[in-house]
Amino acid sequence: MRTSILASALAAAALISSPSSQGQDDQFGLVVLGDALEVCSSMAWQRCDDTDWIDRDAMRTDRYVNFTEQYVNPLLSDDNWAPHRREVRDDLREALDLLHQRVNQDVISERVFLEEFTRRATRYLYDMLSEREWNMIIDHMEMRVPDDRSFGVNLAATKDDVEVDLLRQIVSQAATVSSDETPHVVVVTAAQRDSLDLVNYYLQAFAGAGADVSWLPLDAAVLAARADDNCAELDDYRASEMGAYRRAEVHGELAAKQQAFCEDGDAITMLENADAVYFADGNPDLLRALVVTPMNEPNALAMAIAERVAENELVVAAAGMATNVLTAKAVVTGGSSRAALSEGVFASRVPGLGCHKENACPRDLSEHSTTYHPMGGMGLFRWGTLDTRMGEQGNHGRLLRVQATNRVPFAVGIDAQTGMLVDLRSGNFQIIGERGTFFAVGAQQNERAVAATYHYLMAGASGTFSGDGISNVSFAEDAELVQLEPTTNFLENRGLYDSQRLLCRGRENVEVKQNEFVLNLLGGEGVTSKTAGAECQLLNARIGLQYAPSQRF
Numbered sequence: 001m002r003t004s005i006l007a008s009a010l011a012a013a014a015l016i017s018s019p020s021s022q023g024q025d026d027q028f029g030l031v032v033l034g035d036a037l038e039v040c041s042s043m044a045w046q047r048c049d050d051t052d053w054i055d056r057d058a059m060r061t062d063r064y065v066n067f068t069e070q071y072v073n074p075l076l077s078d079d080n081w082a083p084h085r086r087e088v089r090d091d092l093r094e095a096l097d098l099l100h101q102r103v104n105q106d107v108i109s110e111r112v113f114l115e116e117f118t119r120r121a122t123r124y125l126y127d128m129l130s131e132r133e134w135n136m137i138i139d140h141m142e143m144r145v146p147d148d149r150s151f152g153v154n155l156a157a158t159k160d161d162v163e164v165d166l167l168r169q170i171v172s173q174a175a176t177v178s179s180d181e182t183p184h185v186v187v188v189t190a191a192q193r194d195s196l197d198l199v200n201y202y203l204q205a206f207a208g209a210g211a212d213v214s215w216l217p218l219d220a221a222v223l224a225a226r227a228d229d230n231c232a233e234l235d236d237y238r239a240s241e242m243g244a245y246r247r248a249e250v251h252g253e254l255a256a257k258q259q260a261f262c263e264d265g266d267a268i269t270m271l272e273n274a275d276a277v278y279f280a281d282g283n284p285d286l287l288r289a290l291v292v293t294p295m296n297e298p299n300a301l302a303m304a305i306a307e308r309v310a311e312n313e314l315v316v317a318a319a320g321m322a323t324n325v326l327t328a329k330a331v332v333t334g335g336s337s338r339a340a341l342s343e344g345v346f347a348s349r350v351p352g353l354g355c356h357k358e359n360a361c362p363r364d365l366s367e368h369s370t371t372y373h374p375m376g377g378m379g380l381f382r383w384g385t386l387d388t389r390m391g392e393q394g395n396h397g398r399l400l401r402v403q404a405t406n407r408v409p410f411a412v413g414i415d416a417q418t419g420m421l422v423d424l425r426s427g428n429f430q431i432i433g434e435r436g437t438f439f440a441v442g443a444q445q446n447e448r449a450v451a452a453t454y455h456y457l458m459a460g461a462s463g464t465f466s467g468d469g470i471s472n473v474s475f476a477e478d479a480e481l482v483q484l485e486p487t488t489n490f491l492e493n494r495g496l497y498d499s500q501r502l503l504c505r506g507r508e509n510v511e512v513k514q515n516e517f518v519l520n521l522l523g524g525e526g527v528t529s530k531t532a533g534a535e536c537q538l539l540n541a542r543i544g545l546q547y548a549p550s551q552r553f
Helices: 005-014 071-076 083-103 108-117 120-128 131-141 160-179 199-208 222-227 231-242 252-264 268-273 285-290 298-311 319-324 339-341 395-404 495-504
Strands: 030-033 065-066 107-109 186-188 212-217 276-279 315-319 331-332 343-347 370-373 386-390 408-414 419-424 428-433 436-445 449-458 463-465 469-474 510-512 519-523 528-532 536-548
Touching: 030 160, 030 319, 030 386, 065 131, 071 131, 083 108, 083 120, 083 131, 083 199, 107 108, 108 120, 108 131, 160 186, 160 199, 160 276, 160 315, 160 419, 160 428, 186 199, 199 212, 212 268, 222 231, 222 252, 222 285, 231 252, 268 298, 276 463, 285 298, 285 331, 285 370, 298 315, 298 436, 315 319, 319 331, 319 386, 331 386, 331 395, 339 370, 339 395, 339 519, 339 536, 343 395, 370 395, 386 395, 395 408, 395 436, 395 449, 395 519, 395 536, 408 419, 419 436, 436 469, 436 536, 449 469, 495 510, 495 519, 495 528, 495 536
Parallel strands: 030 315, 186 212, 186 276, 276 315, 343 370, 386 408
Antiparallel strands: 030 419, 065 107, 331 370, 408 436, 419 428, 428 463, 436 449, 449 536, 463 469, 510 519, 519 536, 528 536
């Protein structure tokens, strides 16, 4: 494992600050969130307490697809379908004709299109498509976003207050380093397959939280187009590098801005005027290319960010899987705990859902295979490997497998609706939001099992990253009650957290089985515990996860 240049610089900067105590002197240069920021908007009314504020004549409320030949014929071109998938393409042609006749309209919303496609005579075809193919269909049929339609965002109407609180926390930390009354946040959407689609959502959200905000139009397509000195064909690079089609036709104004940036823009200059940079949730493979050279070292952009962070001039925030890329250690890029425990983990790009349907999975990988990049990411978080959506997706198994495979001494996993503030100099951290954070120390494995010492802290807890672990821990005194039915499902859900409550009640050993998998939690001597709300916080417990298929005779 390489030693990150950024990690070394930040470690050196730590020598001039206090490494042991928390307080008003903390400068939280890193804000990492366990899931995407999802607030109430005109395009996601399900997140809103009320929708009376949405003006359907002035706001963007849906994506619309068009059945006419102008949109469908390019989609059905041989160029888009491998020879062995052209029978599926021919079935798609018939399915679109059938749907067109059924709805008896040329234009319908994407929501209605999905509902119609997944019922009755065409459901079989939907099940045959890979995620890549489905995205290609929508991309080709999608109509242009009207230039006069805004992306409405209403923080006050958001159902989950924690999402707004996390958003405001980013702006608040940006304000601590800003010399202006209003902090300036730069949004990066490069991790998203369609890096243009949610730009205005993030701009409106951060503006609503009190920030001056702009978009950095840099992504993998821009990098590739610049390398070939061919920014005029940027839309082709979106297809080849990001799997996004016709984006210039759909997002006219934003695509024009990105092309102008491709030809003459300077990301480092943009960031020199920023108080915070926010990396939106998405695919770690797409984001990593933005900050790491082909030689697996942080590039000039990453170095410029690290220098300003070290000088307390910039805050870096990331959400969901974008968070994973900030580490100096192995980067978890995708997959499930079930696959990680049963088949191991792979140094590979994310295969993509349904890759087997078009024979596109890398050798020996499935659509759910756990993948990682062994050479690390941006390097800001120097202590260990990062992962997100822990309880919500049961990602503990995949994180421990990647940690053990790469012999990373320490790993951190953040739940959804949860964030972590980190002082990159002192190592002091605070857990914020509503749920918790999982810390794993010294993971070891064999072919069918992985085990580690672990800690679990709820929002309101704090501590210090030191060496290969945490110290100076202060437990949360209380926590929000998780409004979910208890479960023993630890592979895809929060079964680990529900099971560990027994350790706080005096049990020394908890065993849970799910199909052919076994979870063991060990408490007892040397373990410190404290309840917060209905949740169990732990220090120095032990976890073991095992794949134990039934013997066949």
